[in-house]
Amino acid sequence: xxxxxxxxxxxxxxxxxxxxxxxxxxxxxxxxxxxxxxxxxxxxxxxxxxxxxxxxxxxxxxxxxxxxxxxxxxxxxxxxxxxxxxxxxxxxxxxxxxxxxxxxxxxxxxxxxxxxxxxxxxxxxxxxxxxxxxxxxxxxxxxxxxxxxxxxxxxxxxxxxxxxxxxxxxxxxxxxxxxxxxxxxxxxxxxxxxxxxxxxxxxxxxxxxxxxxxxxxxxxxxxxxxxxxxxxxxxxxxxxxxxxxxxxxxxxxxxxxxxxxxxxxxxxxxxxxxxxxxxxxxxxxxxxxxxxxxxxxxxxxxxxxxxxxxxxxxxxxxxxxxxxxxxxxxxxxxxxxxxxxxxxxxxxxxxxxxxxxxxxxxxxxxxxxxxxxxxxxxxxxxxxxxxxxxxxxxxxxxxxxxxxxxxxxxxxxxxxxxxxxxxxxxxxxxxxxxxxxxxxxxxxxxxxxxxxxxxxxxxxxxxxxxxxxxxxxxxxxxxxxxxxxxx
Amino acid sequence: xxxxxxxxxxxxxxxxxxxxxxxxxxxxxxxxxxxxxxxxxxxxxxxxxxxxxxxxxxxxxxxxxxxxxxxxxxxxxxxxxxxxxxxxxxxxxxxxxxxxxxxxxxxxxxxxxxxxxxxxxxxxxxxxxxxxxxxxxxxxxxxxxxxxxxxxxxxxxxxxxxxxxxxxxxxxxxxxxxxxxxxxxxxxxxxxxxxxxxxxxxx
Numbered sequence: 095x096x097x098x099x100x101x102x103x104x105x106x107x108x109x110x111x112x113x114x115x116x117x118x119x120x121x122x123x124x125x126x127x128x129x130x131x132x133x134x135x136x137x138x139x140x141x142x143x144x145x146x147x148x149x150x151x152x153x154x155x156x157x158x159x160x161x162x163x164x165x166x167x168x169x170x171x172x173x174x175x176x177x178x179x180x181x182x183x184x185x186x187x188x189x190x191x192x193x194x195x196x197x198x199x200x201x202x203x204x205x206x207x208x209x210x211x212x213x214x215x216x217x218x219x220x221x222x223x224x225x226x227x228x229x230x231x232x233x234x235x236x237x238x239x240x241x242x243x244x245x246x247x248x249x250x251x252x253x254x255x256x257x258x259x260x261x262x263x264x265x266x267x268x269x270x271x272x273x274x275x276x277x278x279x280x281x282x283x284x285x286x287x288x289x290x291x292x293x294x295x296x297x298x299x300x301x302x303x304x305x306x307x308x309x310x311x312x313x314x315x316x317x318x319x320x321x322x323x324x325x326x327x328x329x330x331x332x333x334x335x336x337x338x339x340x341x342x343x344x345x346x347x348x349x350x351x352x353x354x355x356x357x358x359x360x361x362x363x364x365x366x367x368x369x370x371x372x373x374x375x376x377x378x379x380x381x382x383x384x385x386x387x388x389x390x391x392x393x394x395x396x397x398x399x400x401x402x403x404x405x406x407x408x409x410x411x412x413x414x415x416x417x418x419x420x421x422x423x424x425x426x427x428x429x430x431x432x433x434x435x436x437x438x439x440x441x442x443x444x445x446x447x448x449x450x451x452x453x454x455x456x457x458x459x460x461x462x463x464x465x466x467x468x469x470x471x472x473x474x475x476x477x478x479x480x481x482x483x484x485x486x487x488x489x490x491x492x493x494x495x496x497x498x499x500x501x502x503x504x505x506x507x508x509x510x511x512x513x514x515x516x517x518x519x520x521x522x523x524x525x526x527x528x529x530x531x532x533x534x535x536x537x538x539x540x541x542x543x544x545x546x547x548x549x550x551x552x553x554x555x556x557x558x559x560x561x562x563x564x565x566x567x568x569x570x571x572x573x574x575x576x577x578x579x580x581x
Numbered sequence: 582x583x584x585x586x587x588x589x590x591x592x593x594x595x596x597x598x599x600x601x602x603x604x605x606x607x608x609x610x611x612x613x614x615x616x617x618x619x620x621x622x623x624x625x626x627x628x629x630x631x632x633x634x635x636x637x638x639x640x641x642x643x644x645x646x647x648x649x650x651x652x653x654x655x656x657x658x659x660x661x662x663x664x665x666x667x668x669x670x671x672x673x674x675x676x677x678x679x680x681x682x683x684x685x686x687x688x689x690x691x692x693x694x695x696x697x698x699x700x701x702x703x704x705x706x707x708x709x710x711x712x713x714x715x716x717x718x719x720x721x722x723x724x725x726x727x728x729x730x731x732x733x734x735x736x737x738x739x740x741x742x743x744x745x746x747x748x749x750x751x752x753x754x755x756x757x758x759x760x761x762x763x764x765x766x767x768x769x770x771x772x773x774x775x776x777x778x779x780x781x782x783x784x
Contacts, residue, residue, distance in 0.1 A: 136721065141719055165674070170651065402675075402695055403674075
């Protein structure tokens with residue numbers, strides 16, 4: 095009996111390790127800037143992006159206003175919308191369908207991203223233990239995305255993006271976001287503008303730093319960390335913090351957009367059919383402190399700089415909390431002999447900080463993850479006992495600097511500290527399993543064409559020297575360079 | 582009135598007309614600019630080049646270039662050297678106005694900064710040449726200030742027509758500037774009340 099339990103633990107451990115490794119390799123879906131808006135307003139990408147797809151202050155205001163200019167939107171629209179019923183039809187409601195509108199053009203845009211990868215040469219002992227990785231890989235991932243977004247009148251907006259293909263030829267991608275949002279729900283009860291909005295569908299959570307619209311080639315490691323106990327227990331949580339989820343989100347951006355809140359109820363797993371009955375809850379609040387001295391500039395959508403509009407000098411602090419109950423063994427087959435559903439509550443909690451000053455942006459995020467865990471003994475009699483929780487911590491910090499409007503230097507440090515990862519075969523060191531420095535550069539060859547480079551300097555991964563038998567460490571460093579264009 | 586007296590009065594009147602014509606008070610140039618390889622004959626500046634030994638006081642009244650619906654209006658404006666141009670922001674979004682050079686002279690680059698809706702920012706153009714107006718957050722915005730050495734200038738309408746009035750009689754050099762075409766130069770004789778010219782601007 096004991097050997098069966100050990101075997102089960104080993105299999106679970108290996109499975110967990112593989113899952114964690116795959117999660118590490120998988121990049122979460124990326125969405126992008128919207129050239130459809132460039133067409134609608136006949137304006138350049140730089141109106142909303144200092145470095146697409148990251149939004150500048152104007153782009154944030156545009157997004158918060160339901161993909162409309164924050165003031166006098168109609169005067170800027172170069173392609174008027176098609177009215178689905180005259181505005182006067184409002185008076186006839188409910189005797190008539192409430193009037194709406196659709197974009198006057200087809201709001202579709204496309205994005206291509208392809209990366210060149212150069213891996214550090216692996217020592218023979220490392221290859222023997224971890225498998226061979228080619229030194230170079232041309233244009234992988236190789237992603238083509240279709241994006242559609244816009245507004246359906248005053249309060250309704252929508253977004254859909256789908257990776258038509260990823261990686262190699264004919265490789266199918268998947269939907270990133272697909273949602274409908276109703277803004278300013280509280281207008282009728284006297285709430286400030288956009289203090290209460292609601293969003294339905296599949297969406298990236300209101301993350302402190304967006305993964306879907308990240309400027310970086312590599313994902314934020316802590317966002318893709320999953321809690322898998324492996325040999326340490328039963329925890330096998332499918333939640334990937336940075337991936338889109340299906341659900342409903344209430345949120346708002348009162349106080350001139352400086353305060354942000356959101357509460358989302360989501361499925362709790364990111365791919366395929368829902369795997370449990372309970373829903374997860376995500377809460378986020380953040381406050382931006384606008385540090386502009388001139389009151390007029392402070393209250394404007396963008397600050398008035400001596401050489402043109404720019405983002406406000408500001409500090410944003412935020413807090414987030416994700417809670418759910420992972421459920422396993424609903425059919426009684428995961429843990430044979432146990433008739434009940436195994437519930438394992440978990441949470442992710444953290445805070446974030448962002449500082450913007452002129453051409454400099456500093457940012458950081460910390461996260462702590464905690465999953466209840468159990469130990470399964472196959473028996474007979476089969477038994478479930480409480481085991482030490484699976485925990486991880488980490489985050490990232492970085493800086494971006496605009497040397498020129500088209501040349502941006504980037505730097506990021508990612509840290510993931512997970513004892514479970516180490517035990518389950520994602521080793522670098524016992525406490526720092528996925529730490530790396532990632533300096534890089536981004537060049538806007540045009541407002542819609544980008545060349546991006548990123549070097550990932552990782553911590554050493556242990557392997558056994560085949561000759562001496564000593565434990566050595568190898569840093570699987572990688573350089574990636576990519577092209578990225580949207581149209 | 583005798584026939585002789587009538588004839589004398591007519592002669593005096595004719596002399597006066599000729600004398601007035603001689604002072605050039607009512608002379609003008611009317612013309613049309615044709616284009617080759619350029620999309621439109623509109624927005625082409627036509628002006629009389631510097632006149633030797635002739636100085637002109639700068640106008641006291643400023644002219645206005647508006648920023649409206651994310652465009653400079655007018656797209657091309659011609660002003661006399663020394664004119665103050667007031668740049669108005671009529672948009673509820675932030676703009677700025679800068680020019681990286683005046684006729685490729687980068688020492689004359691200037692950035693006026695940012696100002697809110699409804700406000701103007703003046704700038705006096707002392708140097709002859711062309712300033713390409715840009716906004717550093719809306720690169721699709723473009724406009725031109727063509728600073729001329731004389732007060733005799735015009736900008737063509739969409740069909741290429743132009744009219745320069747109040748030119749003293751004389752022989753001058755007429756020049757053009759256009760966004761997409763090469764500058765052209767043509768001699769013009771404005772000894773009569775109206776001189777008619779045909780110009781061609783090529784890409």
